[in-house]
Amino acid sequence: MGKSILITGGARSGKSTLAETVTLGLGTPAIYIATAKAHDAEMAERIERHQARRGAEWRTVAAPIDLAQAIEDSDGTAPRLVDCLTLWLTNLLLAEHDWEAAADALTDALARQTAPVVLVTNEVGGGIVPDNALARRFRDAAGLLNQRVARVADEVTLCVAGYPVKVKPQ
Structure with missing residues (x-):
């Protein structure tokens, strides 16, 4: 079975850079499964910066x-x-997909992998209660999604100010 590693942290904590380093340490070439959609010019610029770094x-x-199908199709x-789960969740919620069914498909797919998978996600909320229903729904779903993936992951690392902290070591 392929190793799965979840890397989480706050915004600009260094988690994507850490995840890229970890993934390349598992072998090259590597596959970057991108979940972002460029809904505006600023997001398109962010995507371009990520691509240029690789x-x-x-x-x-x-x-x-x-996402589950992309992981299945690229196995072996x-x-x-995978960068990142919270953007993927945003896409699901905005398209009114059943995020819980998609999360089940993701965790099922992770359990069947033969090649390693590194997943990036965000820790959101930090105790703040958002002022609108969609933001509260997103915050709650993100926390639950992170818990589901962390349960099946072999390792979980929290990235804080650019430093990795092992939460669930293998």
């Missing part, structure tokens, strides 16, 4: 909605990096 040792697969070929 070198020729990466192949990118877009999976804004069907190379280590994979």
